[in-house]
Amino acid sequence: MNAVELHLPQDFTKSFVVFREKGAFFPAPWHYHEHYELVLVKKSTGRRMVGDHIGYFDEGDLVFMGSMLPHVWVNDPEYFEGEADQEADALVIHFTKDFLGEGTMKMPEMEKLKKVLKLSQRGMAIKGKARAEIDRLMTEMPEMPGLLRMSNLFAVFQELAHAEEVEILASPAFVQNYESLASDRFKSIMEYIMQNFDQKITLEQVSGVANMSVTAFSNYFKDQFRMTFVEYLNSVRIGQVCVLMSETDKNISEIAYNCGFNNLANFNRQFKKHKGMTPRQYRKKLEAGL
Structure with a gap:
């Protein structure tokens, strides 16, 4: 089964997208796209694949992924079979590398964020205090007006840049070969x-x-x-x-x-x-x- 390149819908009234993925199960196939993606599982359990890493997710799982990194979240069988006692539920943020404009990323204040964006090319599972704070920030965002939503996103970036408990997922060999060979x-x-x-x-x-x-x-x-x-x-x-x-x-x-x-x-x-x-x-x- 080949990874599908998805072209994500763009809301031209917003510089980035935050939305809730809710239903019987998470529907996306094994895929990749140009957007950076932050996925917070609120409810559901199952297996996630990020590059050549396979892991299990449950409530509270938080993963940050870079552009063009193949990934998929596969719910446990009870979700597909309609036997789960709750719907699958996740919060997702999508943004492109240049969504703030070229000049912004050249600012000295962005150095730590640039390092995080580079690490995200392998996928990052965020844990500990940073995970709990990002959970709070993301949960507020869907109902926020523009400037407040942007403020929360920068707060998320701050937590990512200083997170102490991080698991890097895909292997360097996978990312290097996937990007170079394509x-x-x-x-x-x-x-x-x-x-x-x-x-x-x-x-x-x-x-x-x-x-x-x-x-x-x-x-x-x-x-x-x-x-x-x-x-x-x-x-x-x-x-x-x-x-x-x-x-x-x-x-x-x-x-x-x-x-x-x-x-x-x-x-x-x-x-x-x-x-x-x-x-x-x-x-x-x-x-x-x-």
Whole structure:
């Protein structure tokens, strides 16, 4: 499934857009657009994909994303099946890099904001005190008149620029390759991995998606990522294992199988290679709050 480039509607009476996304579920597909985007989930749970990062969201989840970064929020099954006890609900802000005009971003007061905008190219999950304050500011904005709404946006920028608890989402390799190559072939490969990492993926399958021979694909992938396809796939799977270990009480073996590892010995070996400790040691650190 290819990422869709969305051309977002522009309200020419406003320099930026803030709106509420509310309904049975969040409808947008795996997509990207030129706008910077801030997403605050008020109600709902599910899985979000930002670049090559997969994580789970629930109420209060706050993510800031840069221009052209592919992403999607997928609600849990009960929302699609009409069995959730509440509607999905999120607040969203969209703005373009030049919405304040070229001269504004050259002002010295904007230096910290420019650094945040650069980091947002990988996606940023905002947590802690900054998340709580941005939640308050965004919740007020839809009903505000123009100048007050703009004032709250600058207050949001202030919180983003000084946030101490931030998780950077997509890998540098993903962003660098996605931006520099911007090719249908590369996008197809990455989207296939992100949609199927929890299943068995063979070199024959993914090279077919790229419309390349296995040898050509292997060389192409290693040239772009400085690692083999299997090494990259394992890194994506281990990343998802860590998310599930931190957010669920499922046993480690079940998590490993759910993330595409069908051999526990290989899983344990790969986990220690990537994290420098065993899965059990990692979970004990999580439980100890380390």
